[in-house]
Amino acid sequence: MTSNLEAQLLALRQSGEKAIAAADTLEHLEELRVNYLGKKGELGALLRSMGQMSAEERPKIGAIANTVKESLQTSLDQQRAALESAQIQLQLEAETLDVTMPGIYSPQGRIHPLNGIIDRTLDIFVGMGYTVAQGPEMETDYYNFEALNTPPDHPARDMQDTFYLPDGNLLRTHTSSVQIRYMEREEPPIRVVAPGRVYRRDNVDATHSAVFHQIELLAIDEGLTFTDLKGTIKVFLQAIFGDLPIRFRASYFPFTEPSAEVDLQWNGRWLEVMGCGMVDPNVLKSVGYDPEIYTGFAAGFGVERFAMVLHQIDDIRRLYASDLRFLQQF
Numbered sequence: 406m407t408s409n410l411e412a413q414l415l416a417l418r419q420s421g422e423k424a425i426a427a428a429d430t431l432e433h434l435e436e437l438r439v440n441y442l443g444k445k446g447e448l449g450a451l452l453r454s455m456g457q458m459s460a461e462e463r464p465k466i467g468a469i470a471n472t473v474k475e476s477l478q479t480s481l482d483q484q485r486a487a488l489e490s491a492q493i494q495l496q497l498e499a500e501t502l503d504v505t506m507p508g509i510y511s512p513q514g515r516i517h518p519l520n521g522i523i524d525r526t527l528d529i530f531v532g533m534g535y536t537v538a539q540g541p542e543m544e545t546d547y548y549n550f551e552a553l554n555t556p557p558d559h560p561a562r563d564m565q566d567t568f569y570l571p572d573g574n575l576l577r578t579h580t581s582s583v584q585i586r587y588m589e590r591e592e593p594p595i596r597v598v599a600p601g602r603v604y605r606r607d608n609v610d611a612t613h614s615a616v617f618h619q620i621e622l623l624a625i626d627e628g629l630t631f632t633d634l635k636g637t638i639k640v641f642l643q644a645i646f647g648d649l650p651i652r653f654r655a656s657y658f659p660f661t662e663p664s665a666e667v668d669l670q671w672n673g674r675w676l677e678v679m680g681c682g683m684v685d686p687n688v689l690k691s692v693g694y695d696p697e698i699y700t701g702f703a704a705g706f707g708v709e710r711f712a713m714v715l716h717q718i719d720d721i722r723r724l725y726a727s728d729l730r731f732l733q734q735f
């Protein structure tokens with residue numbers, strides 16, 4: 406009886422260890438644990454038959470059963486550790502990044518040259534304390550001309566061929582209209598930069614477009630002078646174009662007095678890049694500012710022209726063609 410049970414226990418150990426060593430998944434290993442050592446397992450079944458043993462035999466068999474149990478438990482632990490580390494190894498291998506594999510191409514977006522000029526300009530002026538403002542593209546005659554010291558019979562209206570709408574409104578010919586709208590709703594001191602789309606009845610060619618973009622500047626305060634205007638424009642132009650010579654050439658605009666055009670020396674040639682001047686007292690009066698207290702300067706320029714000079718673009722139409730071969734250069 407005793408030796409029979411002892412032999413059964415030893416056989417159990419042998420078959421158990423063999424099965425455990427052969428287990429190739431953690432699930433399988435867990436099944437084996439339940440099979441051998443679980444409450445209803447094989448070891449338990451053998452031990453239950455110990456009840457029929459004599460008092461001398463019981464401790465001996467009990468001791469053997471304990472070593473069998475311990476050695477099976479040790480085998481289970483070792484196999485579990487081995488399987489777990491194999492699993493981690495597999496995972497590591499599966500997640501290895503092969504840096505020699507070809508990448509997945511994702512085309513990179515670009516900033517359109519016009520947006521590039523607008524972004525940089527706004528950055529520069531916001532850095533000088535200016536506020537960004539916008540106005541409507543459909544305007545009244547008043548905001549586009551009249552309040553800007555350009556009455557109906559004024560010859561300067563011929564400078565800008567205007568798209569008139571059937572209802573008597575128009576498409577703004579310049580962003581200068583934003584000056585009036587902004588001053589009407591704000592009080593001095595004013596520092597404002599206003600980008601936007603403008604419209605002119607121009608025949609489209611390499612340097613003209615019926616729709617283009619301008620950026621307007623306006624500063625109103627007590628004691629602003631032409632020197633402030635020059636300094637501001639110079640800082641701005643040099644931030645965009647680099648440290649190039651610039652000059653102010655006397656000119657005429659209805660809404661500024663005195664007025665000037667700004668030229669930039671670019672590749673050895675003087676290029677006209679913007680208009681500017683001291684805000685005409687009539688303009689200040691039209692928004693209810695007292696020209697005896699306030700002075701100011703204004704300026705405006707074409708974004709397309711800046712982009713064409715800066716990037717040596719030979720035809721304005723390239724800026725609107727959405728040709729990726731062109732756009733990918735920026």
Ligand code: DAH
Nearest residue numbers: 579661680681682703704705
């Ligand atoms: N509005 C003018 C144009 O479209 C540009 C301009 C000139 C704007 C002088 C100004 C300025 O603010 O002071 O040609």
